[in-house]
Amino acid sequence: MPSLPPLLLPLFLFFPFTYSRPFPDPLQHAKHPIALQPRLGNDTWGSFHRFLDLGRGSHANGLSGLKRYFARFGYFPEPYPTQLSDSFDARLEAAVVRYQAHLGLPITGKLDGTTLAQIMTPRCGVPDPIANRSNQTGPIERFTFFTGRPRWTGSKPLTLTYAVSPAHTIDYISRANIAAALRRSFARWARVIPVRFVESAEYEVADVKVGFYSGDHGDGEPFDGVLGILAHAFSPESGNLHLDAAERWAVDLGKEESQVAVDLESVATHEIGHVLGLGHSAVKEAVMYPSLSSRMKKVELRADDVEGAQALYGSNPDFRFSQLVESETSSAHRYALRGGRGIPRRGWTGAAVVVSMLMV
Ligand SMILES: [Zn+2]
Ligand SMILES: [Zn+2]
Numbered sequence: 001m002p003s004l005p006p007l008l009l010p011l012f013l014f015f016p017f018t019y020s021r022p023f024p025d026p027l028q029h030a031k032h033p034i035a036l037q038p039r040l041g042n043d044t045w046g047s048f049h050r051f052l053d054l055g056r057g058s059h060a061n062g063l064s065g066l067k068r069y070f071a072r073f074g075y076f077p078e079p080y081p082t083q084l085s086d087s088f089d090a091r092l093e094a095a096v097v098r099y100q101a102h103l104g105l106p107i108t109g110k111l112d113g114t115t116l117a118q119i120m121t122p123r124c125g126v127p128d129p130i131a132n133r134s135n136q137t138g139p140i141e142r143f144t145f146f147t148g149r150p151r152w153t154g155s156k157p158l159t160l161t162y163a164v165s166p167a168h169t170i171d172y173i174s175r176a177n178i179a180a181a182l183r184r185s186f187a188r189w190a191r192v193i194p195v196r197f198v199e200s201a202e203y204e205v206a207d208v209k210v211g212f213y214s215g216d217h218g219d220g221e222p223f224d225g226v227l228g229i230l231a232h233a234f235s236p237e238s239g240n241l242h243l244d245a246a247e248r249w250a251v252d253l254g255k256e257e258s259q260v261a262v263d264l265e266s267v268a269t270h271e272i273g274h275v276l277g278l279g280h281s282a283v284k285e286a287v288m289y290p291s292l293s294s295r296m297k298k299v300e301l302r303a304d305d306v307e308g309a310q311a312l313y314g315s316n317p318d319f320r321f322s323q324l325v326e327s328e329t330s331s332a333h334r335y336a337l338r339g340g341r342g343i344p345r346r347g348w349t350g351a352a353v354v355v356s357m358l359m360v
Contacts, residue, residue, distance in 0.1 A: 044224050044225065044227060044228030044229070045069065045119060045120045045228060046120060047062065047065070048065070048066055048069075048116060048119055048120055049116060049120065050062075051063060051066060051111045051116065052111060052112075052113060052116055053110065053111060053112065053113075054088050054110065054111045055088060055093070055109065055110035055111070056088050056089070056090065056092075056093045056109065056110075057088060058087075058088045059086055059087050059088065060086060060088075061086055062086065063085075063086040063087070063088060063092075064084035064085060064086050066092075066111075066119075067080065067084045067092055067095075068084065069119065070092070070095040070096075070099065072127070073099075073123075073127045073128055073290075074127030074128050074129065075095040075098050075099055075128070076091065076095055093109045096108075096109055096110065096111065096115065097109045099115070099119070099128075100115055101282070102128045102280070102282055103118050103282060103289075103290070103291075104282040104283065104284055105118060118291065121291040121292075121293055122227040122228060122229075122230050122262070122291060122292060122293065122294060123228075123229065123230065123290045123291035123292065124229070124230060124231060124232060124267075124270060124271070124274075124280070124290050124291070124292075125221055125223070125229040125230075125231065125232035126232050126233065126274055126279070126280065126290070128279070128280045128290060129144050129145070129146060129147065129279040129280065142281060142282070142283060142304050142307065142308070143278060143279070143281045143283075143286070143288060143304050143305065143307060143308030143311070144278070144279035144280060144281065144308075145277055145278060145279055145308070145311075145312070146235040146236075146277060146279055149277065149312070150235050150236040150237070150277055151236050151276070151277040151312045151313065152195070152207075152236045152237050152276070152277070153237075156194065157194050157195070157196055158194065158195045158196070158313070159195075159196040159197075159198060160195060160196070160197055160198070160207040160208055160239075161197075161198045161199075161200040161202070161205075161206045161207050161208070162182070162186065162197055162198070162199060162200065162206050162207065162208035162209075162210060162239075163199070163200045163201065163202060163203040163206035163208075163209060163210065164178060164179065164182065164203070164210045164211065165203055165209065165210065165211035165212075166203060167211075168211035168212050168213055168217075168245070169211070169212050170212050170245060170249060173249060173250075173251055173264070177251045178251070178264070179199065180251070181251045181264045181265040181268060182199075182210065182265075182268055183199065184265055184299070185265050185268040185269040185272055185299070186272060188269055188299065188300075188301050189269075189272055189273070189276060189301070189309060190316070191316060191318075191319060192301060192306045192309055192310065192315065192316055192319050192324075193276075193309045193310060193312075193313040193314065193315065193316055193319075194313060194314055194315070194316050194317065195276070195313055206239070207237075207239045208239040208241060208272075208275055209239055209240055209241065210241045210242075210243070210268075211241075211242055211243070212242075212243045212244070212245035212249075213242050213243070213244070213245055214244070214245040214246055215246075217242070219234075219240070219242070221242075223242075223244040223245070223246060224244070224246075225244075225246045226246050226247060226248070226260055227247070227260055227262075227294060229244060230243070230244055230247055230262055230267050230292065231243045231244060231267050231270075231271050232271070232274075233271040233272070233274035233275050234274070234275075235274065235277060236275070236276065236277045238275075239275060241268070241271045241272070241274075241275055243264070243267065243268075243271075247260070247262045248260050248261045248262065249261070249262055249264045250262065250263055250264060251264050251265065253295055253297060259294065259295070260294045261294060261295055262292070262294055263292075263295075263296065263297045263298075263299075265297070265299050266287075266292055266296065266297050266298045266299050267292065269287050269298075269299050269301075270287050270288060270292070273287060273288045273305065273308075273309070276309060276312065276313070277312050278305070278308045278309060278312070281304050281305070281308070283302065283304040285302050285304075286302045286304040286305050287299070287300070287301055287302065287305045288304070288305055288308065301324070302324075303321075303324060306319075306321070306324055
């Protein structure tokens with residue numbers, strides 16, 4: 001680690017894992033470039049901090065690694081050459097612009113602090129579906145689907161069974177606690193769409209198969225160790241939902257002290273969105289936003305998530321959209337009342353809800 005002034009060292013140790021920041025705030029990153037130092041326990045993308053402020057025409061050792069990152073997450077529409085150079089060429093610039101558009105960041109085409117901080121944040125392994133878009137460079141404002149808009153079909157009401165692999169699991173959280181976290185995650189989606197999820201003991205025949213896997217586990221999407229890629233799931237009607245066994249999973253962040261702990265319920269809720277057919281959203285507050293910092297809990301479906309799921313399945317007849325808007329407002333109140341760190345930008349949240357309502 002490079003030497004830091006004594007005053008900044010505690011800030012560096014604390015800042016990347018600030019627990020009560022409910023939403024990543026790009027402006028904060030821009031004000032505190034210290035956050036771009038390598039992150040504890042995450043060697044996967046931590047070294048990218050040295051590319052700060054690079055733009056087209058520059059050259060840096062290891063920049064080919066960043067190109068592989070963009071290729072991995074779908075930001076090169078055409079296949080990239082196998083021999084990647086360390087030059088910041090036009091194609092990399094175009095990829096940076098697409099990434100910024102897809103993640104809801106200011107579009108600069110450069111590796112500014114905001115963009116690099118986002119790139120280094122742990123995320124889902126499912127590529128961002130840029131290929132679906134007619135406008136490749138403008139900002140994306142809401143939910144997306146997989147190519148061809150696949151969804152589960154069957155007699156109504158649609159019922160999907162799910163089970164956790166008895167063989168591919170983790171031993172430091174009880175099966176009962178894993179099951180409880182998953183039950184809450186599935187229930188969030190079931191509340192808004194007419195789909196029932198039923199827990200099953202028959203893993204082999206369950207519609208949705210959940211398992212914890214390490215490294216290369218046979219589906220062509222290897223996991224990468226602590227942080228980096230946290231999980232992935234496949235589009236309908238695959239039902240495979242895989243969590244990286246190398247993470248320090250937590251069902252109660254209040255009791256789990258690890259700085260690299262990842263909230264199981266948050267990641268499961270996100271991956272179930274993929275299982276149902278949703279892609280990634282550019283709305284930062286949405287559960288379907290692709291990244292999630294360690295020690296962050298983000299489980300409440302937002303208007304954007306609900307609209308996406310309902311576009312595929314229709315609405316649960318018992319669900320009222322106004323309840324969601326109310327709960328988004330009241331959760332903003334709760335954060336504000338808590339004070340200090342973690343206060344979300346209420347104006348932004350409110351604006352997002354209003355815009356979503358207008359688009360219905
Ligand atoms: Zn995802
Ligand atoms: Zn997998």
